[in-house]
Amino acid sequence: MRAVWRASRAAVKRRRVQTFVIGLVVLCSTTTVLLALSLLTAASSPFDKAYAEQRGAHTAASFDTTKVTPGQLAGTAKQPGVEAAAGPFGQAVVDIPTNWLWMAGGSLTVVGRADPGGAVDRIDLLEGHWATAPGEIVVSWSAQGSPGTEYLGTELKTPGGATLTVVGFATSMSKSASAWVSPAQMTRLHPTSAQMLYRFTDSSTEAQLRASLSRATTGLPEEALTGAQTHLVLKQAFSALADSYLPFMTLFGILGLLVSVLIVGNVVSGAVVSGYRHIGVLKALGFTPNQVVAVYLTMLSMPAVAGCVLGTLAGNALAGPIVKVAFTGIEVGRATVGEVSPWLSVVCLVGMPALVLLAALVPALRAHRLPAARAISAGGAPRTGRGLRVQRLLGATRLPRPVSLGLGQPFARPARTLLTLAAIVLGVTTVTLSTGLTSTLVAYGNIGKEDGGARIQVTTGGSADERTAPRLSDQQIEARLSALPGARGVRARAFSQASMTGQNQSVFADFYRGDNSVYEHSIVRGRAPHAVGEIVAGPAFLTQRGLEIGDRTTLELNGRKIPATVVGQVIEGNARALESTWETLTRLAPDTHATEYTVRLAPGADARAYAEAAGKLDPALHASVLDPGNAGTATVIAFSTVFTVLLTLVASLGVFNTVLLNTRERRRDLGMLKSIGMTPRQVILMTVTSVAGLGAIGALLGIPLGIVAHRLVVDHVGVIDFPAYMKDVWHAPQLAAMFLAGVTIAVLGALVPARAAARTTIATVLHTE
Numbered sequence: 001m002r003a004v005w006r007a008s009r010a011a012v013k014r015r016r017v018q019t020f021v022i023g024l025v026v027l028c029s030t031t032t033v034l035l036a037l038s039l040l041t042a043a044s045s046p047f048d049k050a051y052a053e054q055r056g057a058h059t060a061a062s063f064d065t066t067k068v069t070p071g072q073l074a075g076t077a078k079q080p081g082v083e084a085a086a087g088p089f090g091q092a093v094v095d096i097p098t099n100w101l102w103m104a105g106g107s108l109t110v111v112g113r114a115d116p117g118g119a120v121d122r123i124d125l126l127e128g129h130w131a132t133a134p135g136e137i138v139v140s141w142s143a144q145g146s147p148g149t150e151y152l153g154t155e156l157k158t159p160g161g162a163t164l165t166v167v168g169f170a171t172s173m174s175k176s177a178s179a180w181v182s183p184a185q186m187t188r189l190h191p192t193s194a195q196m197l198y199r200f201t202d203s204s205t206e207a208q209l210r211a212s213l214s215r216a217t218t219g220l221p222e223e224a225l226t227g228a229q230t231h232l233v234l235k236q237a238f239s240a241l242a243d244s245y246l247p248f249m250t251l252f253g254i255l256g257l258l259v260s261v262l263i264v265g266n267v268v269s270g271a272v273v274s275g276y277r278h279i280g281v282l283k284a285l286g287f288t289p290n291q292v293v294a295v296y297l298t299m300l301s302m303p304a305v306a307g308c309v310l311g312t313l314a315g316n317a318l319a320g321p322i323v324k325v326a327f328t329g330i331e332v333g334r335a336t337v338g339e340v341s342p343w344l345s346v347v348c349l350v351g352m353p354a355l356v357l358l359a360a361l362v363p364a365l366r367a368h369r370l371p372a373a374r375a376i377s378a379g380g381a382p383r384t385g386r387g388l389r390v391q392r393l394l395g396a397t398r399l400p401r402p403v404s405l406g407l408g409q410p411f412a413r414p415a416r417t418l419l420t421l422a423a424i425v426l427g428v429t430t431v432t433l434s435t436g437l438t439s440t441l442v443a444y445g446n447i448g449k450e451d452g453g454a455r456i457q458v459t460t461g462g463s464a465d466e467r468t469a470p471r472l473s474d475q476q477i478e479a480r481l482s483a484l485p486g487a488r489g490v491r492a493r494a495f496s497q498a499s500m501t502g503q504n505q506s507v508f509a510d511f512y513r514g515d516n517s518v519y520e521h522s523i524v525r526g527r528a529p530h531a532v533g534e535i536v537a538g539p540a541f542l543t544q545r546g547l548e549i550g551d552r553t554t555l556e557l558n559g560r561k562i563p564a565t566v567v568g569q570v571i572e573g574n575a576r577a578l579e580s581t582w583e584t585l586t587r588l589a590p591d592t593h594a595t596e597y598t599v600r601l602a603p604g605a606d607a608r609a610y611a612e613a614a615g616k617l618d619p620a621l622h623a624s625v626l627d628p629g630n631a632g633t634a635t636v637i638a639f640s641t642v643f644t645v646l647l648t649l650v651a652s653l654g655v656f657n658t659v660l661l662n663t664r665e666r667r668r669d670l671g672m673l674k675s676i677g678m679t680p681r682q683v684i685l686m687t688v689t690s691v692a693g694l695g696a697i698g699a700l701l702g703i704p705l706g707i708v709a710h711r712l713v714v715d716h717v718g719v720i721d722f723p724a725y726m727k728d729v730w731h732a733p734q735l736a737a738m739f740l741a742g743v744t745i746a747v748l749g750a751l752v753p754a755r756a757a758a759r760t761t762i763a764t765v766l767h768t769e
Contacts (some may be wrong), residue, residue, distance in 0.1 A: 004291050008298035015299070021657055022356070023310075024649070025302035029257050030352050031318065036250045037344045038319040050173050051231060055084070057174040057197035059213050061228045062091060065194050068224040073196055079216040081205025083201050086120040088194040089113050090186035091177070092249045093499045094158055095558050101139065101151055101166070106497030107506055107557055110137070111177035112186025113197055119198040121174040126736030128152050128168030131181050134188065137164040138180045141171050150252040162188060175505050195228060206232055227501055233544045247716045251709055255430055259651065261359040262423045271640075272640055293365060297357055304356040312348050323673045402682040405673075409662060417694065420658040424698030425705065427651030428742040432706020433713070434644035435738065439729035440639050440714055440722060447521050447571065453488060454607035455626040456599040458614050470620040474594045476513060481597055486605030489515030494585055500545075501554040507541075507556070507600025508574060509594075513582035515600055519570075524721045525549055526568030533564045538573025539721040542566065555580075557588040572690040572720040598626075611631050648745060655691055663757040665689065670757055680758035687754035699742025703735060 050056075063073060070088050077085030088224035090112040114121035116130055126146045131138045137156065141147050147169050154166045164181065176197060181189070200212035209230045217225055228517060287295070399407070410417040458481065460470050470477060472493060481490045490511045497506040519528035519536075526549040529536055535555075542548065545564050555564045562584065570579070585592055599614070601607060607625045663670070672685065678686075708729060714722050 003287070004294045004298060007287075007295045008302070015400060018657055019303045020302065022308035025259055026304050026307030026352060026356060027311040027314070029259070030308050030348050031315045032252050033257065033350050033352070034312060034315030035319055036252075036342060036343075038315070038349070040250075041341055041344065048235075051235075052174045054124060055118075055120055055199070056172075056175060056231055056234075057086075057121045058200045058203040059119075059198045059209055059228050059230050060174055060176050061196045061198065061213060061217075061733055062219075062226045063088070063196065063224050064226050065090075065192055067221045068194075070194065070642060072213055072220060072692070076196060076216045076220070077198075079218065081201050081212045081215050082198055084119040084199040085196060085216075086118045087196040089196075090189075090191040091195045092186065092189040092191040093195045093556055093559075093641070094156070094164075094179075094189065096497070100156060101154060102147075103497060106509070107499040108497070109499060109506055110189065111180050112183045112189075112191070113180050114183055116170060116180075116657045120199050121176050123180070124169045124173060126169045130170075131167055131185070134183060134185045135165055136167045136182065136185065138168040139166055140175075140180075141169040142175070158189070173234070174231070175229070178506055188199050203231070206230065229505075236407050236540075236544055240655065247469045247713045251433070251713060252430070253425055257355070259423060259426050261355065262419050262426070288425050295737040297360060301353060301357060304353045308349055308352040311352070312345050315348070316345060324582060382589045400685075402678070402686035403689050406686040407693055408685075409666075409690040410694060411539060414661070416658055420655055420691070421694050421698055423657065424650045424695055424742055424745055425702040427648050427745045428699050428702025428705040428738060429709060430644050431648060431741045432703050432738050433709045434641060435712065435734065436706065436710035436729055438641070439734075440710070440726050441637055442728070443726045444571070444720070444722065447518065453601040453603045453605060454610075456601060456607060456611055456614060456623055457626050458597040458599060458621055460593070460595055460620050460622075469593075470618045472618050477594070477618065477621070478596065481599055481614060484610060484613050486601045486610050487599055488602050489517060489600040491515040491518070491598045491600075492582070493596040493598065494582070494592050494594050495596070496585075496589065496592065498588070499556040501556075505576065509585075510577060510579045510580050512515050512579065513583035513594075515598075517600065519568075521723075522570045523568050524571050524723045525568075529579065529581045529584075530566055531581065532564050532587055533580075534567045534584070535564050535578045536568040536570050536579045537566070537578040538570050538575070540575035541573055541578060542569060542573055555584070555588065562587050569721065571723060576718075648741075652745050652749035655694075655746050656753060659691060659750040660685060660753040661752050662690065667760070674761075683758040684751075684754045687757055688747055688750050691750045692743055694738070695743040695746025697738040697742075698746070702742060703738045706738070739744045 029577050073088040074084070092110050092112075093262055094108045094110050096106060096108050113123075114132075125138070126141055127149055128138070152166055152168070156164045156166070158164060164185075171182070176195065194478055198213070198216060200209065200216075202208040202212055213225075213228055228276050370601065393408075456478075460477075472480070478492055481487060494511045496511070497683065498509040500507050523536070523541075526536070533555075537547075547553070549566050549569060551566050553564050553566075555562050564580070564584070573579070599610070601610060611623040611625055615621055674683070710729075712729060714727055
């Protein structure tokens with residue numbers, strides 16, 4: 001074993017370039033795979049663990065108490081398929097003022113529960129105590145950590161005149177309510193609906209949940225069920241942003257693994273072929289065939305393990321920030337995200353070297369079968385065969401002799417040529433994918449800024465504690481903002497929390513008036529809202545609530561209800577947010593004022609001067625220039641760019657390794673060609689031509705694969721529904737650049753060994769013979 005180790009170390013020192021190539025490609029692949037696994041784990045495991053610990057409800061159902069009795073609802077817990085149930089609990093909607101606690105004004109869904117425990121939906125009390133007496137309320141807290149005790153004692157005056165005092169903060173993974181009161185207090189709120197919480201024996205899919213709920217509610221009056229929320233919807237909302245990062249992370253990870261296998265197989269195959277004489281000497285010295293294979297596998301495992309360890313460290317360092325970005329703004333409740341499981345590191349540390357060794361085993365077995373006498377006599381010269389015949393056929397054409405010789409060289413080693421071609425194809429695929437993603441995300445980031453003008457955000461009031469109201473009315477503010485030099489359009493926005501039929505959690509409602517030019521580019525399906533009760537929302541909001549364009553629901557705010565119709569889908573949006581018209585707000589809350597104005601400036605207008613002028617219109621107005629950047633978009637572009645550069649470099653190094661092996665094998669041929677008059681420039685041209693053709697073929701194959709991969713990624717980003725014009729980013733100049741990318745990868749990889757071959761003297765070659 002000591003002899004194997006010494007021979008392996010000597011081989012590593014002798015093949016420094018191949019060692020570096022393997023180490024780098026394994027490092028890149030391990031980093032990307034670990035990032036993808038971290039996102040995949042963070043998107044599911046923390047939620048499932050926290051949900052199981054709190055016995056979260058598989059379905060939270062709301063019923064109309066005017067059509068069903070509490071006894072009938074309690075009887076649903078005994079129906080087939082119901083594993084456990086809790087309720088019925090009284091449910092009511094309470095109006096809250098603007099900036100009460102940390103929330104916007106609007107409506108709050110309140111449920112009456114005697115205690116936070118039970119067989120289903122065990123609520124975790126974070127601060128204070130449970131509401132057991134009239135006049136007490138516990139408010140839901142969905143963020144990580146705790147809100148602290150400073151807000152305890154905050155009062156809320158209900159429209160009926162009663163005052164509720166905050167006595168605690170709690171969190172529920174089931175999102176069954178926005179707040180809880182005692183059953184006695186709920187009676188005073190005069191609820192018109194009741195809540196039942198179910199855990200079913202069959203709960204893996206939405207179809208199973210619908211069937212289970214249908215069996216449980218068998219026998220209830222028609223239209224008694226007003227809405228239902230499943231745990232799968234909550235899980236989707238929990239991981240929505242992380243899932244949007246997952247497709248391209250996974251795809252880059254797969255590309256990295258494929259390149260790893262190809263490069264490793266290429267390197268080991270070349271090492272065996274170019275080391276025939278070395279293999280023969282080892283066997284002549286007494287090495288068994290198994291020991292020879294062990295030498296090559298050990299030689300390969302050293303850089304593979306080093307690259308794997310460094311890649312695991314890099315992946316762990318990057319996983320935390322990326323997961324943090326992926327879960328920014330997500331209501332995580334008691335789920336702990338951001339920590340990378342140690343098992344993921346173990347999987348990478350064991351799996352990646354094993355994959356590398358598996359890729360190297362087939363070419364290494366070639367050394368196992370090679371007889372010592374044949375290995376010693378083989379030398380470094382390549383075998384004659386189809387490569388020589390192809391070169392003779394090409395020599396009969398009018399092509400320059402260096403070009404014809406170079407084009408015939410790949411046929412001498414078809415297996416090595418195919419591995420090199422595959423690496424170039426994957427490199428071009430990655431470049432094409434990255435270019436398409438960048439173009440799509442740049443177009444996405446320019447929504448609402450197509451005219452090139454800056455955007456100014458004007459807010460009213462200042463901080464939540466100042467309660468400073470503008471002296472000017474909404475109409476006066478809009479008119480004066482429009483009159484300032486450089487303004488092209490003003491859009492007023494009011495924000496509130498509203499209740500929607502069948503939803504346990506309040507929804508965020510944005511109401512707009514004025515310049516709606518942004519809808520020209522942000523509406524993906526349907527149309528923009530124009531009339532009373534028309535709403536639009538992002539794909540996550542509609543998907544998680546089972547809504548489609550044309551569906552009708554009911555919005556409730558400040559005790560007023562209005563029928564609402566989904567008329568369009570915007571390109572993206574908060575999973576809990578919808579948008580509607582100012583006329584809808586007037587019907588629901590006529591006294592609500594605008595809290596924000598977005599001003600669209602003409603191209604070339606001085607944004608800072610406009611912001612200063614807008615701030616002087618009223619002491620309560622605060623103007624700022626909107627930052628055109630987007631953190632999520634920048635993260636995706638930066639990651640894909642870095643990984644594309646690394647993968648392109650690795651593909652070029654694979655070509656470099658191939659050309660280096662070819663030139664070493666053909667030293668005798670190069671010496672003979674130089675002896676009959678071939679110049680160094682012709683040697684370089686011949687060597688570069690031998691892989692330039694592969695680069696062109698690789699580009700022709702890689703570009704379609706990259707386009708397909710780009711469409712696969714952008715079509716599976718759940719929180720964004722890219723319109724067609726953002727997906728169709730391929731034009732003739734871009735495709736030409738992608739074609740040149742394949743040739744460039746090949747040429748860059750061949751240039752250094754080609755120059756080295758050109759500098760080799762005839763005397764040196766003859767001396768080695």
